[in-house]
Amino acid sequence: MTARISLFDSPLFLGFDQYERTLDRIKKTAQEGYPPYNIEQTGPNGLRITLAVAGFTMQDMDVEIEQNQLTVRGKQQDDSDRVYLHRGIAARQFQKAFVLADGIKVLGATLDNGLLHIDMERVEPERHARKIEISAQSPSVTLSGRAGTKAIEDQSGSPSGPDEKS
Numbered sequence: 001m002t003a004r005i006s007l008f009d010s011p012l013f014l015g016f017d018q019y020e021r022t023l024d025r026i027k028k029t030a031q032e033g034y035p036p037y038n039i040e041q042t043g044p045n046g047l048r049i050t051l052a053v054a055g056f057t058m059q060d061m062d063v064e065i066e067q068n069q070l071t072v073r074g075k076q077q078d079d080s081d082r083v084y085l086h087r088g089i090a091a092r093q094f095q096k097a098f099v100l101a102d103g104i105k106v107l108g109a110t111l112d113n114g115l116l117h118i119d120m121e122r123v124e125p126e127r128h129a130r131k132i133e134i135s136a137q138s139p140s141v142t143l144s145g146r147a148g149t150k151a152i153e154d155q156s157g158s159p160s161g162p163d164e165k166s
Contacts, residue, residue: 034094035074047120049098054114055089063109063118070098070106072116 037051053061053074062073076091100106100120107119 034092035096037096042119045122045124047104047122049118049120051096051116051118052114053111053116055091056111056114056116058111061111061116063116065100065106068100068102068104070100070118072096072098072118 042048056074073095075093078091109118
């Protein structure tokens with residue numbers, strides 16, 4: 001058994017476990033070789049993914065985005081009416097996934113001469129600072145030693161909170 005080293009194991013990185021899962025997904029999908037693809041920058045905020053999908057029609061493919069993951073699926077059907085003397089181009093299916101950063105908006109997809117183009121735009125989020133008010137600790141709220149959960153003490157001093165068993 002090997003120990004897993006995480007980039008985000010520092011106590012200063014709070015809430016980055018989602019990014020760690022995203023990196024794991026990227027590693028898994030990096031081994032997929034078909035179909036070949038390009039990723040290009042089309043402007044200051046424009047991006048384009050181009051997949052070589054020769055032989056696929058619009059009806060053979062599906063492009064969807066779910067939780068910052070862009071997935072392209074293709075499935076070709078064998079034509080049973082054809083008689084092949086040589087079969088060098090196999091009808092195949094594929095699934096290609098791309099993990100998108102927050103702020104990437106998919107504009108659309110087009111199929112042109114066997115190339116599927118997916119156009120995207122990087123939208124810069126509005127940046128604003130917020131002042132956090134510092135207040136005195138209330139005597140009725142204390143931190144318990146149980147994994148950082150809060151326990152609220154009632155007037156008698158006994159904890160009542162999410163960890164309390166009835």
